[in-house]
Amino acid sequence: MDPSPIAAATRSAGGASLVLPADPSIERGEKSPASAANSAISDSEMVRRRVVHSPPRARSSKEVCSSSTEFTPSPRRQAGRGTPPGDLGVNLSQLHRGGILDLAAVLLVASGLLLLALILLTVAMMRLRATTRELEQALGEQSGSRDRAGLLLAVASAVNSSLGLSEVLHVAVTQAGRLMGAVAGAMYLVAPGKAEMRRQAEYNLTHNARGAGRKLDEEPLRSVIAAARPLVVPLDADHAPGLEGGGHPTHVLVVPVQRSGQLMGAFELYLPAPRDLTDDQIDLLQGVAAQAAIAISHAQLFQAQEENALTDELTKLPNRRALAQRFLEEMQRARRHHKSMAFLMVDIDHFKLVNDTYGHLQGDAVLAELAKILVAGKRESDVCARYGGEEFGLILHETNETGAMTLAERIRAKVQAATFPGGLKVTISIGVASTDDESMFTSLIERADQALYAAKQAGRNAVRTADMRTVSSRRE
Numbered sequence: 001m002d003p004s005p006i007a008a009a010t011r012s013a014g015g016a017s018l019v020l021p022a023d024p025s026i027e028r029g030e031k032s033p034a035s036a037a038n039s040a041i042s043d044s045e046m047v048r049r050r051v052v053h054s055p056p057r058a059r060s061s062k063e064v065c066s067s068s069t070e071f072t073p074s075p076r077r078q079a080g081r082g083t084p085p086g087d088l089g090v091n092l093s094q095l096h097r098g099g100i101l102d103l104a105a106v107l108l109v110a111s112g113l114l115l116l117a118l119i120l121l122t123v124a125m126m127r128l129r130a131t132t133r134e135l136e137q138a139l140g141e142q143s144g145s146r147d148r149a150g151l152l153l154a155v156a157s158a159v160n161s162s163l164g165l166s167e168v169l170h171v172a173v174t175q176a177g178r179l180m181g182a183v184a185g186a187m188y189l190v191a192p193g194k195a196e197m198r199r200q201a202e203y204n205l206t207h208n209a210r211g212a213g214r215k216l217d218e219e220p221l222r223s224v225i226a227a228a229r230p231l232v233v234p235l236d237a238d239h240a241p242g243l244e245g246g247g248h249p250t251h252v253l254v255v256p257v258q259r260s261g262q263l264m265g266a267f268e269l270y271l272p273a274p275r276d277l278t279d280d281q282i283d284l285l286q287g288v289a290a291q292a293a294i295a296i297s298h299a300q301l302f303q304a305q306e307e308n309a310l311t312d313e314l315t316k317l318p319n320r321r322a323l324a325q326r327f328l329e330e331m332q333r334a335r336r337h338h339k340s341m342a343f344l345m346v347d348i349d350h351f352k353l354v355n356d357t358y359g360h361l362q363g364d365a366v367l368a369e370l371a372k373i374l375v376a377g378k379r380e381s382d383v384c385a386r387y388g389g390e391e392f393g394l395i396l397h398e399t400n401e402t403g404a405m406t407l408a409e410r411i412r413a414k415v416q417a418a419t420f421p422g423g424l425k426v427t428i429s430i431g432v433a434s435t436d437d438e439s440m441f442t443s444l445i446e447r448a449d450q451a452l453y454a455a456k457q458a459g460r461n462a463v464r465t466a467d468m469r470t471v472s473s474r475r476e
Contacts, residue, residue: 168295169187169189172267173201177203179285182269183204184244189265190216202241209242210239210241211241223254231277232271232274235270241270249272250272252268253277253285255289310322315386317375318384319386320386320388327395330397331442334398337398339398340399340435340436341434342400343433344411344448345430345451346430347391349428349461351389351390354424354426358424362424366424369420371384381397412430429460430464431448432463437468448466451466
C-alpha cells in the first residue's frame, strides 16, 4: 500500500481507521466518478462513525454548534491513534467531583433553611408558652375573683341573715375564721366613750378567757390600727386567751372593722404559727370586714330601736320583755358552758304607802333612785331590769346560791342605808333562786318570786332563798 497521502487517506473515528484505495484522478487533482459518487456517502458515514466512537467529553457551546455542521479530526485521530483510556477516567472524575460539590452546596443550603426553620419554630413556641402563661394567669385571676366573690356573697348572706347583734357578731367571726383556718376567734367592738374594745363574741375559747378587753394603744391592736389593714401579730402570755382544745395561741391575725373611716371593732383570729398574708387574702379579709361592718351597723341600729321599745322610760332599765329575752340568752349560755345561774326578785316594802302619802311623782323618784342603786350594786356581767310596778329582777351570770345570797344581802344593806328623794327611807325584800341543773333554769324566776314572798312573810327588809329541790308552790 502506498504511504502517500494522495494514495491513501486515513480517517479516524472512535479508534477505527478507514483506508481508501488510491485513485489516479485524485493524484492529478481531478475527481473520479466513483469518488464523486461516494463523496456524499463518505461524508455522512464519517460523521456517523465519529459520533458513535468518539469518547464523551465536556464541550463548549461553540463546539456543539460547529460539530453539527462540520467534522474536524484531532491531531491524534489524524495520526491514526485511538482515544487513550485515561481521558475517559479524567472526564468521569471531573464530573463526579462537580456532582459532589453541587450536592454539598444543596445540603448546605438545606441545612441553613432547616436551622432557620428551627429558630423560627423555637421563637414561635416561646411566644406560645408566654401567651399560654398569660392566659392561665388571666383565667386564674378570673377564677380567683369568682371564688372571692362567692365567699364574700356567702359571708354577706350569713351576717345579714339576722338583725340580732350578738348573732351577727358570732356569724361574722366564725366565717372569717373558717376562711383563714384559724383555731379560734373573737369579735371585739369599740366601747362607747372609751379607748378600748370589748369582746362581744367568740368561738373555741375557754370560758372567761383572757383578753376580754383590748386597749387601743396596746398590742395587738396598736399595730393594726396604725397600719389600717389586716396583720399577723405575736401574742404574749398576758394577752393570749385559752383554747378549748388546750394551750394558748402564739399569734393572732387581727382584722380591723371600719365603716366610713370610723373604727367599729376588730376580728381576732388565733393562729398556731405565724403566717404571711398574700394580697388576695388581705383583699378577702377586708371584704369580709366591710360586709361585717355593714351588718354590725344595721344590727346596732336595730338594737337601738329595740332598746327604745325594750327600755323602761322611767328608770332607763330594760323592761320585762327585754328581761325575758336576756334571760333566754343567759340560759342558753349557761347550758352551753355547763355553768350555774341565779335570779333575784326585788320588791320595795310598803311602796303603795309611799304613793298614797307622797304622791306618784315622789313614788317615781323613789323607783328611779332604787334603779341606780341596783345598777351600781350588781356586777358588770349581770342584768338588771324593771319587772313591773315596784318589782325589779336581776339575772346573775354564772353564780351559785352562796354568791347570789351575798350579792342580794349587799344590795339590801345599801338600800337600807340610802336616803331617797324627799328624805325618804326605804327598804326592800329579795327572793333568791340559783341552780346548775339545766332542767331547772326555766323555773328560776318563779322560784325567786316564791322566795320573795317568803321574805315578805318574814317581816320584810330581808333576803330569802328558794329550795330548788322541792316542788314549786305557786304564790297566792
